[in-house]
Structures are given as structure tokens and as C-alpha cells.
Amino acid sequence: xxxxxxxxxxxLIRTIRTARTQAEEREMIQKECAAIRSSFREEDNTYxxxxxxxxxxxxxxxYPAHFxxxxxxxxxxSQKFTDKRIGYLGAMLxxxxxxxxxxxxxxxxxxxxxxxxxxxxxxxxxxxGCMGSSEMCRDLAGEVEKLLKTSNSYLRKxxxxxxxxxxxxxxxxxxxxxxxxxxxxxxxNHGVLHTSVVLLTEMCERSPDMLAHFRKLVPQxxxxxxxxxxxxxxxxxxxxxxxxxxxxVRILRLLRILGRNDDDSSEAMNDILAQVATNTETSKNVGNxxxxxxxxxxxDIKSESGLRVLAINILGRxxxxxxxxxxxxxxxxxxxxxxxxxxxxxxxxxxxxxCLKDLDVSIKRRAMELSFALVNxxxxxxxxxxxxxxxxxxxxxxxxxxxxxxFLAAEKYAPSKRWHIDTIMRVLTTAGxxxxxxxxxNLIQLITNSVEMHAxxxxxxxxxxxxxxxxxxxxxxxxxxIGEYGDLxxxxxxxxxxxxxxxxxxxxxxxxxxxxxxxxxxxxxxYALTAIMKLSTRFTCTVNRIKKxxxxxxxxxxxxxxxRAVEYNALFKxxxxxxxxxxxxxxVMEKVTTNGPTEVVQTNGETEPAVLETKPPxxxxxxxSQANDLLDLLGGSDIxxxxxxxxxxxxxxxxxxLLDLLGxxxxTGSPVPAPAPQISQPPFLLDGLPSQPLFNDIAAGIxxxxxxxxxxxxxxxxxxxxxxNPSVTVITIQASNSTxxxxxxxxxxxxxxxxxxxxxxxxxxxxxxxFNSGTITQVIKILNPQKQQLRMRIKLTYNHKGSAxxxxxxxxxxxxxxxxxxxxxxxxxxxxxPESVVMSERCRDPRNSWFSxxxxxxxx
Amino acid sequence: xxxxFLMVNKQGQTRLSRYYEHVEIHKRTMLEAEVIKNxxxxxxxxCSFIEYKDFKLVYRxxxxxxxxxxxxxxxxxxxxxxxxxxxxxxxxxxxxRVVMNVIISNK
Numbered sequence: 001x002x003x004x005x006x007x008x009x010x011x012l013i014r015t016i017r018t019a020r021t022q023a024e025e026r027e028m029i030q031k032e033c034a035a036i037r038s039s040f041r042e043e044d045n046t047y048x049x050x051x052x053x054x055x056x057x058x059x060x061x062x063y064p065a066h067f068x069x070x071x072x073x074x075x076x077x078s079q080k081f082t083d084k085r086i087g088y089l090g091a092m093l094x095x096x097x098x099x100x101x102x103x104x105x106x107x108x109x110x111x112x113x114x115x116x117x118x119x120x121x122x123x124x125x126x127x128x129g130c131m132g133s134s135e136m137c138r139d140l141a142g143e144v145e146k147l148l149k150t151s152n153s154y155l156r157k158x159x160x161x162x163x164x165x166x167x168x169x170x171x172x173x174x175x176x177x178x179x180x181x182x183x184x185x186x187x188x189n190h191g192v193l194h195t196s197v198v199l200l201t202e203m204c205e206r207s208p209d210m211l212a213h214f215r216k217l218v219p220q221x222x223x224x225x226x227x228x229x230x231x232x233x234x235x236x237x238x239x240x241x242x243x244x245x246x247x248x249v250r251i252l253r254l255l256r257i258l259g260r261n262d263d264d265s266s267e268a269m270n271d272i273l274a275q276v277a278t279n280t281e282t283s284k285n286v287g288n289x290x291x292x293x294x295x296x297x298x299x300d301i302k303s304e305s306g307l308r309v310l311a312i313n314i315l316g317r318x319x320x321x322x323x324x325x326x327x328x329x330x331x332x333x334x335x336x337x338x339x340x341x342x343x344x345x346x347x348x349x350x351x352x353x354x355c356l357k358d359l360d361v362s363i364k365r366r367a368m369e370l371s372f373a374l375v376n377x378x379x380x381x382x383x384x385x386x387x388x389x390x391x392x393x394x395x396x397x398x399x400x401x402x403x404x405x406x407f408l409a410a411e412k413y414a415p416s417k418r419w420h421i422d423t424i425m426r427v428l429t430t431a432g433x434x435x436x437x438x439x440x441x442n443l444i445q446l447i448t449n450s451v452e453m454h455a456x457x458x459x460x461x462x463x464x465x466x467x468x469x470x471x472x473x474x475x476x477x478x479x480x481x482i483g484e485y486g487d488l489x490x491x492x493x494x495x496x497x498x499x500x501x502x503x504x505x506x507x508x509x510x511x512x513x514x515x516x517x518x519x520x521x522x523x524x525x526x527y528a529l530t531a532i533m534k535l536s537t538r539f540t541c542t543v544n545r546i547k548k549x550x551x552x553x554x555x556x557x558x559x560x561x562x563x564r565a566v567e568y569n570a571l572f573k574x575x576x577x578x579x580x581x582x583x584x585x586x587x588v589m590e591k592v593t594t595n596g597p598t599e600v601v602q603t604n605g606e607t608e609p610a611v612l613e614t615k616p617p618x619x620x621x622x623x624x625s626q627a628n629d630l631l632d633l634l635g636g637s638d639i640x641x642x643x644x645x646x647x648x649x650x651x652x653x654x655x656x657x658l659l660d661l662l663g664x665x666x667x668t669g670s671p672v673p674a675p676a677p678q679i680s681q682p683p684f685l686l687d688g689l690p691s692q693p694l695f696n697d698i699a700a701g702i703x704x705x706x707x708x709x710x711x712x713x714x715x716x717x718x719x720x721x722x723x724x725n726p727s728v729t730v731i732t733i734q735a736s737n738s739t740x741x742x743x744x745x746x747x748x749x750x751x752x753x754x755x756x757x758x759x760x761x762x763x764x765x766x767x768x769x770x771f772n773s774g775t776i777t778q779v780i781k782i783l784n785p786q787k788q789q790l791r792m793r794i795k796l797t798y799n800h801k802g803s804a805x806x807x808x809x810x811x812x813x814x815x816x817x818x819x820x821x822x823x824x825x826x827x828x829x830x831x832x833x834p835e836s837v838v839m840s841e842r843c844r845d846p847r848n849s850w851f852s853x854x855x856x857x858x859x860x
Numbered sequence: 861x862x863x864x865f866l867m868v869n870k871q872g873q874t875r876l877s878r879y880y881e882h883v884e885i886h887k888r889t890m891l892e893a894e895v896i897k898n899x900x901x902x903x904x905x906x907c908s909f910i911e912y913k914d915f916k917l918v919y920r921x922x923x924x925x926x927x928x929x930x931x932x933x934x935x936x937x938x939x940x941x942x943x944x945x946x947x948x949x950x951x952x953x954x955x956x957r958v959v960m961n962v963i964i965s966n967k
Contacts, residue, residue: 060876062874096882239942239946245939245942246939246942246943246946249936249939253936285938285941285942286942288938289936289938289939289941289942290939292936292937292938292939293936293939296936324905324906324907324908325907325908325909325937325938325941326938327907328907328909329909329937329938359903359905359906360905360906360907361906362906362907362909362910362911363907
């Protein structure tokens with residue numbers, strides 16, 4: 001029984017249009033699909049084309065149409081052009097290389113590529129260029145190459161695009177197309193020119209040899225571009241008054257690739273670029289698009305300075321344009337060039353700053369980034385004013401970045417300490433909750449170092465939190481300062497501004513309300529409690545009140561607060577004689593800038609040096625208060641290398657001795673002040689491993705060591721002396737994994753004492769395969785100009801068995817030859833049991849025993 | 861490089877989609893929904909280039925129809941903006957206004 005003839009595509013579309021709901025439409029489509037399927041089963045040749053067309057329409061609407069794939073193949077194999085057309089269209093839409101059936105097309109396409117009708121050949125080329133898989137491309141590349149050399153421009157342009165696809169799929173075939181490219185640029189037809197330029201661009205991007213080969217085409221490209229600009233109106237290529245802008249942009253892009261890093265080519269392009277830049281009409285978007293591409297090209301090649309200035313002026317002109325798109329594009333390009341052509345961009349600074357007030361979010365972000373790049377010593381005051389105003393009024397997503405940017409810029413270019421502190425205060429009060437975590441320790445360090453400003457600072461901070469103590473970073477910094485300099489506050493000693501009258505009770509009031517408030521985070525409360533404690537030595541009449549507060553919190557639910565309160569209580573009761581010494585003023589900290597060469601923890605080239613500060617280890621130590629308070633007295637922590645403590649000129653104070661005793665990596669090159677007990681090997685909290693030379697480094701004669709061996713992860717160091725510089729030691733680390741599962745995302749970080757400089761090169765990979773089947777190697781270069789004993793702290797992070805692991809360790813078993821052998825004979829002998837040395841030293845001084853209890857208590 | 865080309869109406873329905881890189885079907889719908897949301901929420905006086913994930917979107921509005929093109933960083937945004945206009949003009953000339961109404965109208 002024959003079915004009625006299937007309806008035409010138009011009928012179908014009309015029917016579907018009449019459906020009023022989605023459900024109705026689905027019904028109609030399902031009915032039609034069923035009809036089509038049965039028609040396919042009947043192997044009906046006459047109507048196959050129509051059915052597949054309908055199927056494609058339904059596919060466009062989003063319904064599944066995979067059952068039509070084989071039908072497309074049959075259509076392709078047919079002799080009729082209308083069939084082939086629908087068949088190829090279907091193949092492009094429904095088939096891709098993941099279906100196995102597509103390979104059946106290869107033979108058809110091959111035949112069609114040699115067909116007598118150019119339209120059929122064109123269809124085949126299009127399809128191959130659209131969805132050809134690597135196998136198909138390999139088989140048919142020869143045919144494509146042949147067609148690339150034909151004189152028929154219709155075919156030539158399609159063949160060029162098909163070649164682009166072939167090269168993308170099978171890069172090795174690129175050489176095959178090389179001879180055919182000889183004459184490509186001689187064509188007059190814009191279609192062929194355009195596609196040829198695309199092909200050349202693709203080849204140059206993929207292979208530096210091709211790039212070198214095609215450099216000789218630069219004069220020809222320049223000539224083509226010139227003709228395009230100078231030629232009169234041509235109706236078939238005109239877009240808003242400019243002749244074929246798309247081709248112009250393509251050629252400019254190719255010139256950019258060819259001229260990069262090559263003086264001769266850049267030289268040849270200078271004139272034409274200047275010509276394009278000056279002659280192009282800028283009233284319409286088209287012209288601006290071409291100018292934009294020109295500017296990008298000028299910036300990227302080795303152009304002469306006059307041309308660069310011209311380019312930046314064009315960008316400056318863009319900034320004044322009303323069209324948002326153009327302003328956005330200009331800001332983006334200026335951001336790219338500000339590093340290299342700083343002065344030229346400075347001239348447009350005021351326009352850029354105006355863009356901060358624009359309504360569009362993307363423009364504001366670009367303007368903000370660019371403004372930060374333009375800040376320098378001369379304009380810092382003006383720029384900061386604008387940026388602070390921007391911080392006030394911008395959207396929340398910008399505030400964090402803006403605040404960090406302001407801090408960085410203020411640190412680098414502050415004209416005076418007071419201005420610096422004022423700026424920081426302003427940021428804290430306007431955007432206090434968006435400030436990043438690492439800002440708080442940085443600020444505290446800054447404040448500590450500006451000794452003459454202490455009174456002013458604490459007064460301002462006090463006034464700031466009087467009104468509102470909800471912004472956590474502000475409250476943290478303020479509590480810390482009040483704790484440190486509370487005595488200055490109540491004595492009213494401020495020179496910079498009018499001193500305010502504050503009583504001790506008022507200060508304690510505010511600190512207590514911070515403790516009680518629901519808005520305070522746990523960290524903030526910790527700061528406040530410690531501040532109150534410190535005030536017990538600075539205030540005179542309110543010590544009893546402080547004792548009461550501290551004892552209340554001894555039963556707080558928050559474990560952190562409770563621990564602190566209990567310890568402080570202990571201070572009051574049993575160790576009252578030590579209290580003044582423990583709670584005295586913090587010494588001036590060594591200023592560590594984020595990009596200075598002093599104790600900077602360098603990581604693999606990818607992350608910035610400050611990364612360790614923002615990643616608290618999983619043991620839950622907070623980077624803020626603990627590092628500042630108790631752990632500082634223990635001699636620095638691994639978490640904040642930014643705050644190394646230095647024994648200052650307080651020779652006989654208990655604080656100084658304790659610092660030395662518990663030592664850390666921050667010993668300066670000069671000998672430690674006399675009263676400190678001599679220790680040959682500073683005790684470390686983590687024991688170093690006994691050194692075992694794994695394999696003798698015969699070349700340099702320095703034995704290698706196992707630096708770390710825990711949980712299946714082993715890291716070995718092998719040493720070499722650098723040939724060029726005898727103070728440089730080159731260490732190659734090898735990390736291996738003896739467990740049954742791989743360790744992934746492995747990151748190795750290292751810190752060395754201040755007198756050394758460390759450079760960490762990129763690792764070989766970030767995965768350590770299991771069962772010792774492979775290693776990660778990484779090279780460390782250490783500069784040791786003072787020939788000090790080499791020590792290192794390392795931090796390892798990796799993923800193992802599905803969880804993130806992190807570990808800190810000390811490496812102090814470096815063989816003496818690696819740092820040129822100091823004359824410390826004692827230091828070599830005590831590798832065996834530094835622990836015993838520690839205990840014996842500690843036992844000698846009764847004060848130290850308190851500290852060891854403190855340490856144990858902390859660990860508990 | 862152009863990653864995809866979409867034509868979407870104001871109600872959020874995709875009228876035409878062409879992907880030049882392989883993207884899973886369900887990911888396509890998600891991508892389209894997000895892209896449309898970004899474009900529809902822009903006001904008239906904001907610029908036509910949006911940064912989205914690791915590529916850029918260039919969009920242009922014609923009455924009730926949005927044409928959105930996703931490009932990577934090497935592409936010239938303004939040239940693509942021009943290309944969209946060229947494409948629409950070609951459709952217009954070739955199908956003489958029929959297509960415009962057909963695409964925009966509520967189906």
C-alpha cells in the first residue's frame with residue numbers, strides 16, 4: 001500500500017506555524033517524523049530529497065534527526081544536483097567525525113571533487129572543509145591541493161578555505177600546500193585574495209619556518225593594501241564607503257604576524273601603515289575597525305617611534321569618541337601598550353580618568369586597570385584622589401581589586417608617611433569589608449614601621465571605629481593598634497592633629513563591645529582580646545577590669561578565644577613577673593616589599609610571590625593575629641614570611657633572648673648580640689633528616705641529600721656549583737612517589753634566610769606517578785654571597801587519594817660543600833639530635849620552660 | 861577565530877545557531893541561555909562587547925532580534941561587529957525583507 005506523497009517543506013513550515021502551543025508543535029513534528037521514517041524505509045528515491053529537507057528544518061528547531069544520516073549519504077551518492085545539494089547540507093549539519101558513517105562519504109567526495117560541474121565541486125569542498133575528519137583530510141588533501149592551483153576563482157577560494165581546515169586537522173600536511181601558495185596573491189578576485197590571506201595566516205601561525213618563508217610576500221601584501229585604499233569606488237566591494245574593509249583587516253593582521261620581531265619586514269610596512277592610519281575615514285564604525293587593526297599591528301611589530309606615537313594618538317582620539325565600543329577597544333589596547341610606551345600613554349591620562357565615571361561596566365574596569373598602570377611618583381596624589389572617589393561609588397565587584405590596587409600604588413609611591421596612612425584609612429573606612437585578607441598584616445607592618453606616626457594613627461583608628469565597628473579588616477587593624485599604642489592614645493600626645501581626650505575606660509569599652517558584638521568575626525575577636533591583654537601593661541588604673549574581662553572569656557564557647565583567655569589568665573596568676581616583658585612593644589619589623597629580593601618565597605613562575613600569605617595551612621592557624629602575636633615571639637611562622645622578627649638593640653631583654661633561643665631562619669649576617677646564648681645549631685621545631693648521599697654527584701663532588709621523606713613522598717636534592725658564579729649553587733630536586741596512587745597538582749615552594757637569594761625554575765610537570773615510576777624535577781638556584789650555612793624551609797602541596805595535602809618542612813642537612821664550607825665545625829656534628837640540644841638549652845633557663853609549656857599547650 | 865554565531869529573539873529563543881567548534885548538545889543550551897541573559901540585561905548605552913569566560917561576545921540588536929557572535933582574543937571586535945551588519949544586510953537583500961519578519965515574529 002503506497003503512502004500519499006510526502007508534503008513539501010513549505011507545507012510543513014506552514015503547518016508548524018499554526019501550532020499555538022509547544023505541545024501542539026511537538027505533536028505535529030512527531031507525526032511528520034514518523035511519516036518520514038516510513039518513507040525512508042520504503043527506499044523511495046523521488047521524495048528522499050524533500051524528506052531530508054524537512055528533517056533538516058526540524059533539526060534546526062531543536063528536535064533529534066539522527067536517523068536521517070544515512071539518507072544524506074544516499075543523497076550525496078545520487079547524480080541529481082538537487083539531491084546532492086540537500087545531501088551535503090544534511091551532512092554538514094547532522095554528521096561529524098564522531099559518527100562512523102561519515103567515512104563512507106570519503107569516496108563520494110573524492111569523485112565529486114573531480115566532477116565536471118564547478119558547483120558540485122564547490123559543494124564537496126565546502127563539506128570537506130566543514131566537517132572533514134583527519135582520515136578524510138589525509139585521503140583527500142591531494143585533490144584539494146590540485147584545486148588550489150586551478151584558474152577558476154570560484155573553486156580556488158573554496159579550496160583555500162578547505163585547505164585551512166585540512167591544516168588544522170592534520171598539521172603535517174602543511175608542506176603539501178606550499179607550492180600552491182606561490183600564485184595565490186596574484187589574483188584579482190577579492191574572494192580568492194581573502195581566503196588566501198586566511199590560509200597564509202594559518203600557515204604562519206602554525207609553523208615558524210613557514211613564517212620565515214612567507215616574509216618575502218610582504219611587498220606584495222603592501223601593494224595589495226595600497227590598491228585597496230587608493231582605488232576609487234567599487235560597488236561590489238563597498239561597505240559604507242570603504243573598499244572591502246574585511247580584506248584590509250585580514251591583510252593588516254597577516255602583516256602583523258610577518259613583521260613581528262623582524263626589522264626588515266617592519267621597515268617595509270612603515271609607510272603603508274602610516275598611510276592607512278591617516279587616510280581612513282573615521283566617521284563610521286568600519287573605518288574605526290580598520291584603524292584599530294592598524295594600531296594593533298603598529299604596536300606589535302618593530303615600528304619606528306614616530307609611528308608608535310601616531311598609533312597612541314589614534315587611541316587617544318578613540319577615547320574621546322562618543323561610541324562606547326570604540327572607547328572600550330581603545331582602553332583595551334592602551335592597557336596592552338602602557339608597559340612599553342608609558343610616556344605616550346601618560347598624555348591621555350585625564351581622559352582615561354574620566355572614563356572611570358562611565359556607565360558601562362566593561363569600560364570602568366578597563367579604565368581602572370589602566371589608571372593603576374599609569375600611577376607614578378609625580379601624579380600619585382591626584383590619581384589617588386580620583387581612585388578613592390571611584391572606590392566610593394563603584395560596584396561591589398570592583399571594590400576588592402580597586403582596594404588592592406590602591407594599596408600597592410600607595411606603597412610604591414607614597415609621598416609621605418602621613419599621606420600613606422591617611423590613604424589606607426580612607427580605603428578601610430569606605431571599602432573595609434572588601435579588602436583582601438593579606439592587607440591586614442601588611443598594614444600592621446606599615447604602621448609599626450612609621451614610628452613617629454603611631455600616636456596619630458591610633459587616634460584616627462580609634463575615631464574611625466567609635467562610630468562603626470562592622471568592617472572587619474578596619475576593626476582588626478584598629479584593635480591591634482589600640483593594643484600596641486593605647487598609652488599614646490590616653491595620654492593625648494598627638495602632634496599631627498588635635499589630640500582627643502580618651503580615658504582608659506572608654507578604650508576598654510570599645511574593645512569590649514567589639515568582643516561582644518555579633519558582627520565581629522572570630523578572628524576579630526581574637527585581635528580584640530589580645531589588645532585588651534596588652535593594655536594591661538600600658539594602662540595603669542584599669543588592670544582589674546582587664547583581668548575580669550580576660551577571665552570571663554576563659555569559658556567562651558569559641559575555642560580560640562577560650563585558649564587565649566586561659567593563657568592570659570595564667571599570665572596574670574603564675575607568671576605575672578613575665579607579663580611586662582611578654583607584652584612590650586613590638587620591634588620595628590624589617591620592611592619586606594612584595595617584589596623585593598629579600599626573604600621572598602618564590603614559587604614556580606606561575607604564581608606571585610605573596611601566595612604563601614594568603615593560603616593558611618589546613619591546621620587552622622589564622623594568618624592574622626596569631627602570626628603577629630604569639631608566634632612572633634616564637635620566632636616567625638611559615639605562614640607569614642613577611643613578618644620576620646629581628647633582634648633589635650635591646651640586648652638584655654628577655655624578649656630578645658627568647659627570640660634568639662628559639663631562633664628561626666631570620667638570623668642576620670652579622671653576629672647575634674652578645675647576651676644571647678651561643679647555640680651552634682639553632683633548634684628547629686621540625687627535625688631535619690639525616691643526610692644520605694643517594695648517588696654521588698661526581699661532576700661537582702657534592703653529595704646529594706634526601707631533603708624530605710614522608711607519606712610516600714620523597715624529595716632528593718642534587719647539587720652543582722655554577723660555572724659562571726661561584727656563589728651560586730644549583731640544586732636539582734627530584735620528587736618521587738612510592739604510594740599506589742599518583743600525586744597530582746604538586747607544587748614545591750621554598751624559602752631561604754634573608755642573606756640568600758633564591759630562584760625557582762619551572763618544574764617538569766605537576767604529577768608524580770605512583771610506584772616510583774617517574775619523578776618531577778625542578779631546578780633551584782641559590783645565591784649565597786656571604787657563604788653562609790645553607791638552610792631552607794619548604795612547603796609542599798599536592799592532591800593524593802582525592803584529598804588535598806600540605807606539608808611544611810625544614811631542610812638543614814645540606815652538605816657543607818654546597819655552601820662552600822663555613823668554619824663551623826660544631827654545626828656539622830649536631831645533626832644527630834638537635835632535639836636534645838633544644839631540651840638541654842631550654843632546661844637551663846627557667847623562663848624557657850614556660851615557653852615550652854606554651855608550645856605544648858598550643859599543639860594541644 | 862569565531863567560535864559560534866547565534867541569532868536569538870527577545871524572548872530568549874534561539875532562532876539560528878552555528879558552532880564552529882565542537883560543543884556538546886546540552887552544553888549548547890546552557891551556553892545559549894547564559895549568553896542571552898548577558899545580552900538582554902545590557903542597556904542601550906553600554907558597549908557591544910562583553911567578556912564572558914575565556915572569550916568575548918560581540919552582539920548587535922536589530923528590532924527584536926539579537927545577533928551574537930563569540931570570538932577569541934585574536935579577533936578584531938570591531939571588524940566582527942561590522943561583519944554582523946554585513947551578514948544581516950545580505951540576508952535582507954537576498955530574501956527581501958521576508959526573512960526578517962519571519963525570524964523576528966513570534967515563532
